[in-house]
Amino acid sequence: MVLNRFLLWLTIRTCLLLATLVAIAYSFTQFELIYTPLVLAVVAIFQISDLWRFIRRTNDNLTRFLQAIETRDFTVGFRQDKIDPSEKRLHKAFDLILNTIQASELSRQAQYLYLQGIVEHIPTGIIAINEREHIDLINPEAQTLLDIPNVANWKNLKTENSEALTKLLQLSHGESRLLEITINGNKKYLSVSLYAFKLIDKSIRLFTIKDIANEIDQKELEAWIKLTRVLTHEIMNSVTPLLSLTETMIMVLKQPNGKAKKVADLTDETIRDMVESLETIQLRSKGLLQFVEDYRKFTRVPELQPTPIEVKSMISSINLLMASELQKAGIQVQMPEQSTDLTIQGDRKLLEQVFINLLTNAIHALEGSDDPLITWRFEPGDRWIDIAIKDNGSGIDANKLEQIFIPFFSTKKDGSGIGLSLSRQIIYRHKGRIHVYSEKGVFTEMVVRLPVG
Structure with missing residues (x-):
């Protein structure tokens, strides 16, 4: 609207100037109009000056x-008084636009x-770093945690924990890591x-850093309490009968x-009781020794020897290895049809150990089930592959789901309680995760999530 009025006034002024020029030209053809061209020339000069001022003033504004x-x-303002009406409307439009931009700028700054x-x-x-390793953003918490100064370029950081800073740059998108x-x-x-x-046109790497020492201390304490409780239970179960039998023999x-009694005072019955007691002591001692051996296995996972592993080939070889047990139990196995x-x-050796343990647990869970079925599932993602094994067996009680990964806890009467704990430790060493989902009497599914090769 303002622009239209400006063009209208410009057109009117231009038309009046053209009319004056035409009148001047006409007056030169009429010899009796001696002074008319001179007067019209003055008017034309005034119109040209007014038109020039009008355009220049508008351009300046x-x-x-x-x-x-x-x-x-x-702070720039445009006067609203003693000016042409068309300019007044233009100035109001300028002020309105500036006020709108100012309000938007204030909102953005706020x-x-x-x-x-x-x-x-x-x-x-x-910490936000661009593709040239310039630090676009770093907050005080990051500076405190990493003990780094406020510098503009990541390469200029020279601190005693440079190794930790280097490890940050080695992370890939979406990856999380624990640094000590x-x-x-x-x-x-x-x-x-x-x-x-x-x-926009910049590639940004955004690092988030959190001190989890307190959380680790709390979880470590909880883990020690649970482990101590289990160890105490197992040791007491073995030591108490040993102590009782020893006291009886004494x-x-x-x-x-x-x-001490003489040999002649011992009857055949007494000797038989002593032999039975010693056999019991030997049996419980072997059980305690096996318990300690299981604990040693749990605390000494061998170093990883990583190689590329084709998932379906590995699972197929495990099914073949366990084929006799599966056939003996009458269990049907379903494999996905993925490529x-x-x-x-x-x-591969450690991962096969994990999946053999999970498959063995599934076989035990299917004892006494009608139409026993084990289903493998592969679900690939951009950064992860989920390998799941599901059975339609007895399931796990909801209150025991959180305990099955605790060392030496077992839902089976003759179980050592070390298999799932060791399996989770192996998966963690592969930077993966293992989860369990179950409904009592319906199914149990173990999902192992591993990073892609």
Whole structure:
């Protein structure tokens, strides 16, 4: 609307000037109009001057308006009095646009300050690095956790924990890792994650860093309490009968005055009781020794020897290995129809040990089931592959689901309780996860999530 009025006034002024020029030309053809061309010439000069001032004043105002937008100078104002009506409307439009931009800028700055306040006070370290390894953002928590100064370039960081900083750059998108670093003699446990994304024309790597020492201490304490409870239970179950049998044998072999009986005083029945007691002691001692051996296995997982592993081939070989037991139990096994190009990177021997243990547990869970069925499932993703084994057996009680990975806890009467604990430890060593889902009397599904090769 304002632009239309400006063009209208410009057109009117131009038309009046053209009319004056035409009148001047006409007056030269009329010799009796001697002074008329001179008067019209003065009028034309006045019109040209007015038109020039009108255009120049509009251009100047437009230049001031655009410069105000470019420099974000919202103190610029445009007068509203003693000016042409068309210019007045134009000035009002300029002021309205500047006020709108100013309000938008203030809102944007307020939002930026709000987010900046959150970033500076959030109890998680945040570092944003662009493709040239320039630090676009770093909050005080990140500087404190990593003990680094406020520098502009990541390459300029020279600190005693440079190794930890190097490990940060080795993370891939979406990866999380636990770092153990020592700064000024204090050991820190940091959970670090990386998220990579593009912002306009820049590639950004956003690191989040959190000190989880307190959480680790709490979980470690809980784990020690659970482990101590299990160890105490197992040891007491073995030591108590050993102590009782030993005391009984001492009573049999001693006289009332405390002296040892002579061999001639021992009856055949007494000797048989002693032999049975010694056999029991031997049996319980072997059980205790086996318990200690299981504990040793749990605490000494061998180093990984990673190689590329084709998932379906590995699971098929495990099914073939367990085929006789599956056939003996009358269990049907279903394999997915995915292609054979799902590959992971890991230690095949250790992973086969994990899946053999899971398959064995599924076989035991199917004892006494009608139409026993074990189903394998492969679910590939961008960064992970889920390998799941599901049975339609007895299931697991809901209150025991969280305990099945505790060392030496077992839902089976003759189980050592070490299989699932060891399996989870092996999967964790592969930077994976293992989860269990179950409904009592319906199914149990173990899902192993491993990173792609």
